[in-house]
Amino acid sequence: xxxxxxxxxxxxxxxxxxxxxxxxxxxxxxxxxxxxxxxxxxxxxxxxxxxxxxxxxxxxxxxxxxxxxxxxxxxxxxxxxxxxxxxxxxxxxxxxxxxxxxxxxxxxxxxxxxxxxxxxxxxxxxxxxxxxxxxxxxxxxxxxxxxxxxxxxxxxxxxxxxxxxxxxxxxxxxxxxxxxxxxxxxxxxxxxxxxxxxxxxxxxxxxxxxxxxxxxxxxxxxxxxxxxxxxxxxxxxxxxxxxxxxxxxxxxxxxxxxxxxxxxxxxxxxxxxxxxxxxxxxxxxxxxxxxxxxxxxxxxxxxxxxxxxxxxxxxxxxxxxxxxxxxxxxxxxxxxxxxxxxxxxxxxxxxxxxxxxxxxxxxxxxxxxxxxxxxxxxxxxxxxxxxxxxxxxxxxxxxxxxxxxxxxxxxxxxxxxxxxxxxxxxxxxxxxxxxxxxxxxxxxxxxxxxxxxxxxxxxxxxxxxxxxxxxxxxxxxxxxxxxxxxxxxxxxxxxxxxxxxxxxxxxxxxxxxxxxxxxxxxxxxxxxxxxxxxxxxxxxxxxxxxxxxxxxx
Amino acid sequence: xxxxxxxxxxxxxxxxxxxxxxxxxxxxxxxxxxxxxxxxxxxxxxxxxxxxxxxxxxxxxxxxxxxxxxxxxxxxxxxxxxxxxxxxxxxxxxxxxxxxxxxxxxxxxxxxxxxxxxxxxxxxxxxxxxxxxxxxxxxxxxxxxxxxxxxxxxxxxxxxxxxxxxxxxxxxxxxxxxxxxxxxxxxxxxxxxxxxxxxxxxxxxxx
Numbered sequence: 001x002x003x004x005x006x007x008x009x010x011x012x013x014x015x016x017x018x019x020x021x022x023x024x025x026x027x028x029x030x031x032x033x034x035x036x037x038x039x040x041x042x043x044x045x046x047x048x049x050x051x052x053x054x055x056x057x058x059x060x061x062x063x064x065x066x067x068x069x070x071x072x073x074x075x076x077x078x079x080x081x082x083x084x085x086x087x088x089x090x091x092x093x094x095x096x097x098x099x100x101x102x103x104x105x106x107x108x109x110x111x112x113x114x115x116x117x118x119x120x121x122x123x124x125x126x127x128x129x130x131x132x133x134x135x136x137x138x139x140x141x142x143x144x145x146x147x148x149x150x151x152x153x154x155x156x157x158x159x160x161x162x163x164x165x166x167x168x169x170x171x172x173x174x175x176x177x178x179x180x181x182x183x184x185x186x187x188x189x190x191x192x193x194x195x196x197x198x199x200x201x202x203x204x205x206x207x208x209x210x211x212x213x214x215x216x217x218x219x220x221x222x223x224x225x226x227x228x229x230x231x232x233x234x235x236x237x238x239x240x241x242x243x244x245x246x247x248x249x250x251x252x253x254x255x256x257x258x259x260x261x262x263x264x265x266x267x268x269x270x271x272x273x274x275x276x277x278x279x280x281x282x283x284x285x286x287x288x289x290x291x292x293x294x295x296x297x298x299x300x301x302x303x304x305x306x307x308x309x310x311x312x313x314x315x316x317x318x319x320x321x322x323x324x325x326x327x328x329x330x331x332x333x334x335x336x337x338x339x340x341x342x343x344x345x346x347x348x349x350x351x352x353x354x355x356x357x358x359x360x361x362x363x364x365x366x367x368x369x370x371x372x373x374x375x376x377x378x379x380x381x382x383x384x385x386x387x388x389x390x391x392x393x394x395x396x397x398x399x400x401x402x403x404x405x406x407x408x409x410x411x412x413x414x415x416x417x418x419x420x421x422x423x424x425x426x427x428x429x430x431x432x433x434x435x436x437x438x439x440x441x442x443x444x445x446x447x448x449x450x451x452x453x454x455x456x457x458x459x460x461x462x463x464x465x466x467x468x469x470x471x472x473x474x475x476x477x478x479x480x481x482x483x484x485x486x487x488x489x490x491x492x493x494x495x496x497x498x499x500x501x502x503x504x505x506x507x508x509x510x511x512x513x514x515x516x517x518x519x520x521x522x523x524x525x526x527x528x529x530x531x532x533x534x535x536x537x538x539x540x541x542x543x544x545x546x547x548x549x550x551x552x553x
Numbered sequence: 554x555x556x557x558x559x560x561x562x563x564x565x566x567x568x569x570x571x572x573x574x575x576x577x578x579x580x581x582x583x584x585x586x587x588x589x590x591x592x593x594x595x596x597x598x599x600x601x602x603x604x605x606x607x608x609x610x611x612x613x614x615x616x617x618x619x620x621x622x623x624x625x626x627x628x629x630x631x632x633x634x635x636x637x638x639x640x641x642x643x644x645x646x647x648x649x650x651x652x653x654x655x656x657x658x659x660x661x662x663x664x665x666x667x668x669x670x671x672x673x674x675x676x677x678x679x680x681x682x683x684x685x686x687x688x689x690x691x692x693x694x695x696x697x698x699x700x701x702x703x704x705x706x707x708x709x710x711x712x713x714x715x716x717x718x719x720x721x722x723x724x725x726x727x728x729x730x731x732x733x734x735x736x737x738x739x740x741x742x743x744x745x746x747x748x749x750x751x752x753x754x755x756x757x758x759x760x
Contacts, residue, residue, distance in 0.1 A: 187574075230593070
């Protein structure tokens with residue numbers, strides 16, 4: 001999109017990307033725009049809408065589990081609910097959310113570029129995303145019922161169940177394609193269009209985390225693509241691939257599914273780690289501790305994370321050698337994550353800390369992700385896992401990692417960057433109150449899962465024994481607190497976009513990365529000139545935040 | 554305000570390496586997509602050595618060999634069309650692109666004849682004849698149709714891509730100085746070729 005001239009407004013200022021009018025106007029100006037910032041906003045709106053659907057389903061699941069027997073829905077509907085909750089939250093919300101929204105919006109700006117490498121491809125990924133998301137919703141509405149296999153689609157059940165599996169499987173295939181293209185786009189962007197002085201080790205850590213994530217996306221997503229495609233082929237044409245009645249091996253499906261879906265955990269978490277690496281130095285006004293270690297640990301996670309998939313299958317009777325190797329690698333992959341956690345806490349040490357909403361969420365990330373990570377290690381131990389596998393313990397673990405990790409990372413990013421994106425500030429006090437609702441609600445909701453799991457409560461179960469009820473009731477009450485917090489938080493952010501305090505100052509929080517040197521909200525082309533990158537991304541030593549703004553002017 | 558002058562200069566310069574890199578990354582993900590299928594093939598071949606050997610004898614090696622020759626030659630004509638445009642002979646380049654598409658069509662027609670013959674023998678998914686065979690042979694044909702079928706879809710996509718490039722060449726958008734689009738389309742076509750080079754021995758030659 002190289003436009004030769006851009007109409008300046010009457011003050012001689014360039015209009016922001018929100019006001020900029022290209023070939024198309026109005027709604028078309030958005031859904032046909034190849035501007036990385038507008039595509040980021042498109043993703044933001046669509047992902048948050050799907051998030052609302054996912055939260056509603058989760059809320060209903062918790063409501064159902066209030067009593068040991070049926071409470072509000074029947075067992076079939078319950079199966080469809082937890083499947084859709086998983087599919088929407090994993091494939092439609094947390095996998096794309098941070099790269100597609102904040103990566104799209106800020107990666108080019110952070111690198112000193114005007115757009116991503118392939119702007120039209122970028123728009124295509126959004127359309128693929130919408131098609132995928134719509135197919136999942138269609139499966140819910142159309143006769144036949146939504147998928148009821150759980151989000152893992154294990155064969156042979158996924159080949160034989162009479163529900164609208166094909167919709168869901170096709171949706172995940174298309175979403176995977178969208179994910180690959182986003183990864184490819186970011187990789188090329190980072191390699192080819194950094195500002196001339198933006199060396200690899202001058203890149204913000206958010207860019208590093210997206211770099212590692214994009215590699216995982218490109219490398220592992222095709223595997224789940226082909227696996228689910230084969231399940232579709234098997235259902236439609238009765239070709240023998242995985243179904244044991246046709247000679248297939250269901251365990252092969254599990255291996256291939258987890259070859260993607262375990263690294264997908266890192267597609268989910270690494271960008272959130274990138275957000276945390278941005279937020280912590282800014283709100284403690286300190287240089288990040290161990291920059292290179294954090295950067296390399298993202299790559300180490302990408303590498304080792306791709307080699308641990310079979311720890312999801314310890315109970316399937318693999319050879320002892322295989323189990324031993326996968327268990328060992330599982331412990332190894334914890335190291336780079338721990339390196340990050342230690343570096344973040346070291347950054348906070350002796351910093352002048354401003355406890356704003358983004359930092360609160362970042363601290364919650366560290367706390368909750370640590371619990372999630374350590375409970376993961378527990379299940380990485382072979383003998384313990386045989387006891388804990390398929391219990392609520394794993395459900396607790398996944399929610400602490402994915403929601404406590406990426407969810408909190410997302411909320412931190414929203415509070416950190418949304419004012420920059422729209423030029424309006426939210427009510428900071430309400431944001432802090434909402435945080436405490438979210439944090440308390442989260443723990444009340446998910447911590448009992450560990451206890452339930454330890455007591456032997458199986459996951460995905462519609463009925464349960466009466467002795468588990470106390471913890472289920474506590475958990476359901478937690479879900480109410482959490483929903484109040486989420487409504488308060490998102491409501492506060494949404495309200496700010498309509499009538500929040502207008503801000504035009506460039507450097508809202510005192511950050512040192514390039515997005516804080518451009519206008520608020522950014523102009524269509526981001527930069528007037530390709531920026532000079534003299535300092536590293538976190539050099540706080542001499543610079544007071546206020547002076548940077550003056551330098552730019 | 555001097556900003557206006559800046560924008561006039563702000564032409565995005567062409568970056569051919571960027572386009573090639575994007576295509577290579579895409580091809581990389583394509584290889585992994587087929588890699589999943591090759592993994593399934595090797596696991597099932599390991600589990601059902603004997604059945605795979607029996608089933609593969611039913612393949613028509615003549616058609617397989619012919620298609621290998623056709624596809625390899627088409628990769629040559631594709632490369633020739635790129636060399637032609639580099640040297641500035643547009644007409645020759647268009648000629649070679651059309652020949653490449655023609656080879657692609659021949660490949661698909663052969664495939665059609667070959668599959669029809671297999672279907673007549675009853676070797677198609679879900680047929681009673683196939684279902685009565687041992688599991689290894691069912692898997693062999695399942696993999697055969699899936700892998701060769703997915704490859705066939707790639708041939709079709711590749712042909713469409715080249716046809717589009719031919720249009721761009723006729724319009725002059727692809728020319729002596731700017732031929733990276735044709736080059737990346739060529740890369741895709743070579744991928745289609747390479748995957749076939751592995752499919753051919755796995756299904757037709759190893760017994």
